[in-house]
Amino acid sequence: MTTSTMTKRAAKFAIIALAAASLTACASRPKPEAVGPTPPPPPPPASQPGTPPPPVSQGALPGTQQDFVINVGDRVYFDFDSYSVRGDAAQILEAQAAWLNRYPAVMIRIEGNADERGTREYNLALGARRANAVRDFLVARGVSSSRINTVSYGKERPIDPGTSEDAYQRNRNAHTAITSGAN
Amino acid sequence: MRLRTLFVALTAALLSAATLASPARAQIEVDVNRGDIQPLPVAVPAFTGERGAEIAQVITSNLERSGLFRPIDPAAFIERDLDIRYQPRFAEWKTINAQGLVNGEVTVDATGRLTVNFRLWDVFSEQQLLGMQFTSTSENWRRVAHKISDAVYERLTGEKGYFDTRVVFVAESGGRVDRVKRLAIMDQDGANPSYLTDGSYIVMTPRFSSTSQEITYMALRPDGSSIYLFNLETGRREALGNFSGMVFAPRFSHDGSKVAFSVERGGNTDVHVMDLRSRSTSRLTSDPSIDTSPSFSPDGARITFNSDRGGSPQIYVMNADGSGAMRVSRGGGRYMTPVWSPTGEFIAFTKQAGGQFHIGVMRPDGSGERLLTTSYLDEGPTWAPNGRVLMFSRETPGGPSRLWSVDVTGRVVRPAPYPQSGSDPAWSPLLN
Numbered sequence: 023m024t025t026s027t028m029t030k031r032a033a034k035f036a037i038i039a040l041a042a043a044s045l046t047a048c049a050s051r052p053k054p055e056a057v058g059p060t061p062p063p064p065p066p067p068a069s070q071p072g073t074p075p076p077p078v079s080q081g082a083l084p085g086t087q088q089d090f091v092i093n094v095g096d097r098v099y100f101d102f103d104s105y106s107v108r109g110d111a112a113q114i115l116e117a118q119a120a121w122l123n124r125y126p127a128v129m130i131r132i133e134g135n136a137d138e139r140g141t142r143e144y145n146l147a148l149g150a151r152r153a154n155a156v157r158d159f160l161v162a163r164g165v166s167s168s169r170i171n172t173v174s175y176g177k178e179r180p181i182d183p184g185t186s187e188d189a190y191q192r193n194r195n196a197h198t199a200i201t202s203g204a205n
Numbered sequence: 206m207r208l209r210t211l212f213v214a215l216t217a218a219l220l221s222a223a224t225l226a227s228p229a230r231a232q233i234e235v236d237v238n239r240g241d242i243q244p245l246p247v248a249v250p251a252f253t254g255e256r257g258a259e260i261a262q263v264i265t266s267n268l269e270r271s272g273l274f275r276p277i278d279p280a281a282f283i284e285r286d287l288d289i290r291y292q293p294r295f296a297e298w299k300t301i302n303a304q305g306l307v308n309g310e311v312t313v314d315a316t317g318r319l320t321v322n323f324r325l326w327d328v329f330s331e332q333q334l335l336g337m338q339f340t341s342t343s344e345n346w347r348r349v350a351h352k353i354s355d356a357v358y359e360r361l362t363g364e365k366g367y368f369d370t371r372v373v374f375v376a377e378s379g380g381r382v383d384r385v386k387r388l389a390i391m392d393q394d395g396a397n398p399s400y401l402t403d404g405s406y407i408v409m410t411p412r413f414s415s416t417s418q419e420i421t422y423m424a425l426r427p428d429g430s431s432i433y434l435f436n437l438e439t440g441r442r443e444a445l446g447n448f449s450g451m452v453f454a455p456r457f458s459h460d461g462s463k464v465a466f467s468v469e470r471g472g473n474t475d476v477h478v479m480d481l482r483s484r485s486t487s488r489l490t491s492d493p494s495i496d497t498s499p500s501f502s503p504d505g506a507r508i509t510f511n512s513d514r515g516g517s518p519q520i521y522v523m524n525a526d527g528s529g530a531m532r533v534s535r536g537g538g539r540y541m542t543p544v545w546s547p548t549g550e551f552i553a554f555t556k557q558a559g560g561q562f563h564i565g566v567m568r569p570d571g572s573g574e575r576l577l578t579t580s581y582l583d584e585g586p587t588w589a590p591n592g593r594v595l596m597f598s599r600e601t602p603g604g605p606s607r608l609w610s611v612d613v614t615g616r617v618v619r620p621a622p623y624p625q626s627g628s629d630p631a632w633s634p635l636l637n
Contacts, residue, residue: 103517105472131427133427138582138600139557139582140518140539140541140557141498141511141541141542141555141584141585142409142410142584142585142628142629143410143453143454143467143497143498143511143541143542144495144497144498144511144513144518144541144542146430146451146453146454146467146469146497147451147453147467147469147474147495147497148495150450150451150469150472150474151472151495153472154471154472155472158472171428173427173428173429173430173451174451174469175407175425176425178384178386178407178409178425179382180381180382181382182382183380183381183382183603184603185581185602185603
C-alpha cells in the first residue's frame with residue numbers, strides 16, 4: 023500500500039467522519055444565537071459586607087379583597103342596641119363607598135352582628151337594622167343597591183369570644199364581605 | 206290522710222301564684238316565695254321482673270327532678286320482698302316515713318310484649334290510690350316508665366304530668382366564635398338524644414306543635430334565612446314561604462293550624478302569620494320597629510310579641526288579626542321572648558335588667574310579674590305541656606350554653622338532664 027493510497031483512504035474516512043459529525047450537530051444543537059458584547063462587571067458593593075439588603079415594601083394590589091380589608095376597612099362598629107352610624111363608622115363607610123365606586127364590578131354582602139347581651143331573635147332583627155344602615159349609607163353615596171346583599175347573623179357570629187365591654191363592642195358590628203368581582 | 210298535705214300545699218301554692226296578680230291579696234305571695242312546699246317522701250322499689258330496676262329508676266328520677274317529691278334511698282327500705290299481688294307491710298314503710306309507695310311487676314311474653322302492672326299506695330292511710338297496667342314492646346320500656354311517672358304525678362298533684370314528652374333543642378359544639386349548631390331531640394329526661402341536622406348551617410329557635418309531632422325552626426346561611434316545617438314521624442321537611450328579607454322566630458298556634466313569624470325588610474321587622482292549610486300569609490304589624498318573637502294565646506284569639514316601638518324591647522299583646530296592640534310589660538328593664546303558657550294563665554319571658562338576665566312570668570295583662578331566675582344570661586323559656594315547669598338556656602360568662610329548668614314558683618331551679626352544650630329548648634306536648 024502506497025502512502026498516497028493511505029492518504030486517500032484517510033481523507034475519505036475523514037470526510038465520512040465529518041459528514042457524520044455534522045449530521046449529529048444538525049440534529050442535536052440549536053442554531054447559535056448572536057451574542058452581544060459582554061456586559062461590564064458590576065461595581066463592587068459600596069457598603070460593608072454583612073449589611074442586610076435594603077427592605078422590600080409590599081402591599082395589596084389595588085382592587086383586591088386585601089386592598090379593601092387593609093386600606094379601607096371592612097367592619098364598622100355600633101353602640102349598644104343602636105344602629106345609627108357613628109362618626110368613626112362614617113369615615114370608614116365613606117372610604118368603602120369610594121372604593122366600591124372605583125371598582126364597580128365588586129359585589130358585597132353586609133353582615134349585621136350583635137353582642138350576646140340580648141335574645142337570639144331580637145338580636146337577629148337588630149343585626150338586620152345594622153346591615154341595612156350600612157347599606158343605606160353606601161347607596162346614598164352612589165353604590166348601586168343591586169350590588170349589595172344584607173344578612174343578619176344576630177349574636178351567632180361573634181368575632182371576640184370575650185365577655186368584657188370591649189368584646190361586646192367588637193361584636194356589635196356590620197361586616198362588608200366581598201362576594202365577587204374583586205381583582 | 207297525710208297525702209292530703211301535698212294536695213293542699215300544692216293547691217295553695219298554685220292558688221297563691223294565681224292570685225299574686227291581685228295586690229289586695231299580696232300577703233299570700235310570701236308563702237310561695239318562702240317555698241314552703243316540702244317535697245313528699247316517696248319510695249319506688251325496683252319492680253320485679255325484666256327491666257324492673259331500670260323502670261323504677263326512671264320513675265324515681267322523674268319524680269325527684271320535679272322538685273315535688275323526695276325519693277327515699279332504697280338502702281333504707283325494710284320490706285324487700287314486695288309482691289304486687291299482696292298489700293305492702295305498711296308499718297315498715299311508715300318506719301322510714303315513706304308517704305307514697307310505688308311498686309310494680311314487669312313481664313315479657315314470648316313475642317316480646319312487655320306488660321307492667323303497678324300500684325300507688327298511700328302508706329299512712331293504707332289505701333291504694335292507683336292500680337294500672339301498661340303494655341308495649343319491650344324496647345319501649347322507658348316510655349312505659351314515663352307513663353307511670355305521669356300517672357303517679359297526676360294522682361298526687363291533681364295536675365297532668367309532663368314526663369312522657371320530648372324536647373327539641375339546638376346542640377352546640379365548637380368555640381364561641383365558630384359555634385356549630387345542630388337541631389337535636391331527646392326525651393325530657395335527656396335519654397335518646399339524636400341529631401336532626403348535620404351542622405353545616407346554623408339552626409335556631411325550634412318549636413314544637415302542641416298537637417302533633419311536628420316542629421318549626423329557622424335555618425341561617427350566608428345567603429339568608431328560612432323557616433322550616435319538619436314532621437318527626439315522616440321525616441318530611443319543607444321550607445315555609447319564600448321571603449326576600451330575613452325570616453325568623455317561627456311559632457305554631459296552639460291548634461297547629463298557623464305559624465306566626467317575623468319577616469325583616471330593609472331593616473324593619475314585622476310579625477306575619479301563615480295559614481298552614483292554604484299557605485296564605487298576612488302581615489300583622491307594620492310599625493317601623495322590631496316586632497318579633499310572636500306567641501299565640503291557647504285559644505288563638507291573641508298574640509303576644511316583642512317590640513321596641515316604645516324605645517326599648519317590651520312585651521305587647523294584640524288580637525290575632527294584628528289589631529289592638531297594647532304594651533303589657535310594666536317594670537324597668539328590657540323584656541323579650543314572651544311565651545304564652547299552655548293554660549293561658551301566664552306569659553313567660555326573658556328580662557334583662559341591671560346587667561343580669563331573668564326568666565319570669567306575668568299575667569297576660571302584665572300584672573303579677575315574678576322573676577324565677579337570675580344569671581349572667583338566661584334566655585328563651587319554653588313551657589312543659591302542663592304549664593308547671595319551664596326550660597330555658599343559661600350561659601355563664603365565656604362558658605357554653607346549657608339547658609336548665611325552673612318550676613313556675615321559682616323554687617326548683619336546676620340543670621336539665623342533658624350533659625352537653627345546648628340552647629333554645631322547646632317542649633313537646635304529651636306523647637300519645
